[in-house]
Amino acid sequence: MTLALLGSRRxxxxxxxxxxxxxxxxxxxxxxxxxxxxxxxxxxxxFDLLLGFTGLLSFGHALFWGGAxxxxxxxxxxxxxxxxxxxxxxxxxxxxxxxxxxxxxxRRQGIYFAMITLALAQLQYFVAFQLGxxxxxxxxxQVSSRGTLFGVALxxxxxxxxxxxxxxxxxxxxxxxxxxxPFGAVLGAMRDNEQRAVALGFRVDRYKLxxxxxxxxLAGLAGVLFAVGNRLSGLDGVDWHTxxxxxxxxxxxxxxxVFGPLVGAGVYESLDYFxxxxxxxxxxxxxxxxxxxxxxxxxxxxxxxxxxxxxTKRSSTxxxxxx
Amino acid sequence: xxxxxxxxxxxxxxxxFAHGAxxxxxxxxAYYGAQLIGLPFYAALVVAPVVVxxxxxxxxxxxxxxxxxxxxxxxxxxTFALVLIIEDAMRLAAGALGSPYAAPPSLAxxxxxxxxxxxxxxxxxxxAAVVVCALVWYVLEHTPVGARIRAATEAPLxxxxxxIDTQRLVSITFAVGxxxxxxxxxxxAPNQNVEPTMGDKIIINTFAIVVIGGLGSIGGSVxxxxxxxxxxxxxxxxxxxxxDTLIFLVMIVVLLVRPSGLFGSPASAK
Numbered sequence: 001m002t003l004a005l006l007g008s009r010r011x012x013x014x015x016x017x018x019x020x021x022x023x024x025x026x027x028x029x030x031x032x033x034x035x036x037x038x039x040x041x042x043x044x045x046x047f048d049l050l051l052g053f054t055g056l057l058s059f060g061h062a063l064f065w066g067g068a069x070x071x072x073x074x075x076x077x078x079x080x081x082x083x084x085x086x087x088x089x090x091x092x093x094x095x096x097x098x099x100x101x102x103x104x105x106x107r108r109q110g111i112y113f114a115m116i117t118l119a120l121a122q123l124q125y126f127v128a129f130q131l132g133x134x135x136x137x138x139x140x141x142q143v144s145s146r147g148t149l150f151g152v153a154l155x156x157x158x159x160x161x162x163x164x165x166x167x168x169x170x171x172x173x174x175x176x177x178x179x180x181x182p183f184g185a186v187l188g189a190m191r192d193n194e195q196r197a198v199a200l201g202f203r204v205d206r207y208k209l210x211x212x213x214x215x216x217x218l219a220g221l222a223g224v225l226f227a228v229g230n231r232l233s234g235l236d237g238v239d240w241h242t243x244x245x246x247x248x249x250x251x252x253x254x255x256x257x258v259f260g261p262l263v264g265a266g267v268y269e270s271l272d273y274f275x276x277x278x279x280x281x282x283x284x285x286x287x288x289x290x291x292x293x294x295x296x297x298x299x300x301x302x303x304x305x306x307x308x309x310x311x312t313k314r315s316s317t318x319x320x321x322x323x
Numbered sequence: 324x325x326x327x328x329x330x331x332x333x334x335x336x337x338x339x340f341a342h343g344a345x346x347x348x349x350x351x352x353a354y355y356g357a358q359l360i361g362l363p364f365y366a367a368l369v370v371a372p373v374v375v376x377x378x379x380x381x382x383x384x385x386x387x388x389x390x391x392x393x394x395x396x397x398x399x400x401x402t403f404a405l406v407l408i409i410e411d412a413m414r415l416a417a418g419a420l421g422s423p424y425a426a427p428p429s430l431a432x433x434x435x436x437x438x439x440x441x442x443x444x445x446x447x448x449x450x451a452a453v454v455v456c457a458l459v460w461y462v463l464e465h466t467p468v469g470a471r472i473r474a475a476t477e478a479p480l481x482x483x484x485x486x487i488d489t490q491r492l493v494s495i496t497f498a499v500g501x502x503x504x505x506x507x508x509x510x511x512a513p514n515q516n517v518e519p520t521m522g523d524k525i526i527i528n529t530f531a532i533v534v535i536g537g538l539g540s541i542g543g544s545v546x547x548x549x550x551x552x553x554x555x556x557x558x559x560x561x562x563x564x565x566x567d568t569l570i571f572l573v574m575i576v577v578l579l580v581r582p583s584g585l586f587g588s589p590a591s592a593k
Contacts, residue, residue, distance in 0.1 A: 057396050104575055107582040108534070111395050115530040116578065122527050123571040130565060240527065244403055251400065283415045289407030296401045297389055 010311075014259055021266075022165050029270075031157035035164050035229035037269045039222045042168040044249040044261030045175050046218030051247075052256030053179050054211045055191030056106075059114040059243050060121030061219050063101060066237030067124055068094040068220030069227030073141040074134060076228065083147040083154060087224055094220020095213055097124070102212030106205055118240055125238045140234025143227075154228075164225045171218050176258055178214060187211055219246075248292045254302030263303055339402035341379070342504040343526030344409040347519060348375050349505025350512040351413065354424050364427040364513075371509045372502035379501030383494050391493075406522070413519040421516025448510050455503065456545055472496055524567075531574045536586050543586025 026034040043065055050056045068090035075081035075089055105116040128135045135141060146154035154160045178184050190197040190204050197204050227233035236242065245268070253264020268288065275284040299306055352371040356362030362370060382405070390397045426444045433440045463469035475482045475489045483489050508522075515521060528551075536547030551570055558566040577585060 057399075104578050107578050111399055112534060114396065114399060115534055116574070119527060119531045119534065119571050119574055123568050126565070126567040126571075129567075240523070241407075244407070247400065247403070280415060283411040285407040285411040286415065289404045289411070293386070293401060293404035293408065296397055296404060297386060300393075300397065 026158050026161045031161050035161050037266050038164050038168045039226035040265040040269055041262045042171045043219055043222035043246050044265045045172050046215050047246045048250045048261045049175050050215040054187045057114045058117040060117030061246050062238050062242035063121040063124050064094040064098055064216040064219040065223030067097055069223040069233040069237045070135055072224040073143050073227050073233040077141050077143045083149050090224045091217055091220055095217040098213045098216025102209045106208045121243055128238050140232050143231040146228055252295055252302055254305030257304045260302050260304035339399055340406045340526055341402035343522030344406045345375050345501045345504040346508040346525055347522035349508025350517045353509045353512050354517045367509050372506045375505035376498045376502030380498035383497045410519045421518030424512040424517050426513035528570055531570045535574050535577045536584055
């Protein structure tokens with residue numbers, strides 16, 4: 001279904017529309033909000049590589065997002081590291097922690113996998129909380145200047161936004177390549193029927209671990225963009241609510257669709273922003289939680305998934321489409 | 324304190340987020356009960372579980388029931404949505420800051436246990452937890468209803484074929500589980516502030532306990548809960564700074580050594 005969309009004319013059209021939205025976004029909304037949207041979009045796509053294409057629900061992805069954010073901001077703020085160095089170090093941290101967490105968590109499946117990833121993410125949360133000297137505890141780490149990249153100063157929010165957009169687009173492109181590769185096909189086979197994949201001779205644990213590390217590293221990349229974009233990393237980033245947020249975005253948009261998480265992140269962040277302007281203020285979770293609950297009860301395919309299903313239903317009366 | 328709660332939660336073998344929210348609601352029912360109508364603590368121990376249990380029953384009948392038969396992950400996600408809604412609704416209603424809730428004077432002070440002085444209230448919580456556990460264990464193992472519930476969890480199809488309404492059993496079990504979570508909330512209220520996020524930490528700890536214990540016997544879960552509670556009580560004395568991380572470290576070690584959990588059989592580890 002997904003791959004059909006990616007290859008189809010409509011898929012190309014959808015990609016162009018998203019690209020245009022991406023390009024003009026900071027001229028319509030506050031640039032830092034635009035950075036948030038794009039960073040979360042990358043986060044959700046990275047997460048969907050695991051949930052939608054591998055069939056693993058992690059409830060601890062804040063570990064990579066927030067952890068990498070901490071590493072990057074601490075290096076920039078306290079060691080005066082250049083932006084590029086901070087990014088590479090943060091990615092190394094995300095990859096390494098994903099390797100460790102993944103190796104532990106893939107020993108169990110389903111609901112237990114979710115609970116173990118959540119618990120391990122909380123482990124990092126408490127450590128970050130205790131290492132107040134490094135992480136600033138409740139205050140977080142503030143970055144006064146984002147530095148430069150290839151000679152371009154990044155302190156202007158719009159300039160940084162376009163840097164974020166390019167990086168995020170590359171990240172999404174990478175996920176698409178992974179999903180469509182032979183490796184991605186094995187992931188899909190494992191998701192649909194793990195026993196069959198084992199019977200076919202695939203070492204499923206190794207595939208799961210690689211998928212987990214890829215997903216965690218990309219989530220870390222998104223987290224760096226978010227933290228440096230906001231010039232702040234704090235306990236919010238590593239809190240389990242952030243892990244839940246990316247789950248909501250991905251399912252709201254449509255799991256296993258690549259486009260879905262992008263749309264989900266955009267819808268979530270804009271809605272969250274507008275709801276926070278209403279009298280209920282920062283208690284936006286009343287609204288977000290309700291939408292998510294309805295989604296889980298009635299629209300499990302998410303926005304993009306439901307649209308695709310609608311199209312398939314309509315066209316199935318005519319010629320048979322490959323799905 | 325952690326001891327009593329761990330035992331109750333360990334016994335529930337919870338695999339959803341809602342119990343954390345219900346734990347918090349239980350404490351709030353006790354708090355508002357005391358504020359508005361002067362509900363005494365001992366009455367709250369009965370009233371809060373009933374009120375919250377009925378609320379949980381409503382949620383099960385209206386929503387969760389639609390998700391059975393799907394991947395259990397959807398149930399987990401739905402309860403996560405519930406937590407978001409209930410927590411923020413309570414923040415809206417009660418504010419983010421906690422409110423103190425006093426234990427009854429009869430339980431204040433300390434009791435001399437011969438070898439050490441122990442806060443009377445904590446002693447009460449531990450005793451209450453043990454009594455509740457014993458009661459639940461008795462109902463499950465030695466009554467006809469308990470036999471049906473056990474049968475329904477092991478072989479629902481067969482039990483249905485025998486003419487027993489498994490759906491009703493599931494609803495009742497869920498409501499009782501919620502009521503116990505609320506009871507735990509009331510018990511916890513005097514020792515910590517009553518606040519909207521009070522359920523978060525306990526639920527994540529519970530997840531770790533369930534993973535450590537594995538899906539084994541009720542006895543296994545209770546022992547695990549007891550051991551973890553004890554460990555945290557000791558940890559608070561020995562290295563307070565990293566006490567919160569202790570349970571997760573134990574979980575990692577258990578997963579590496581025995582992936583199916585201490586009391587779980589490898590077959591039920593899926």
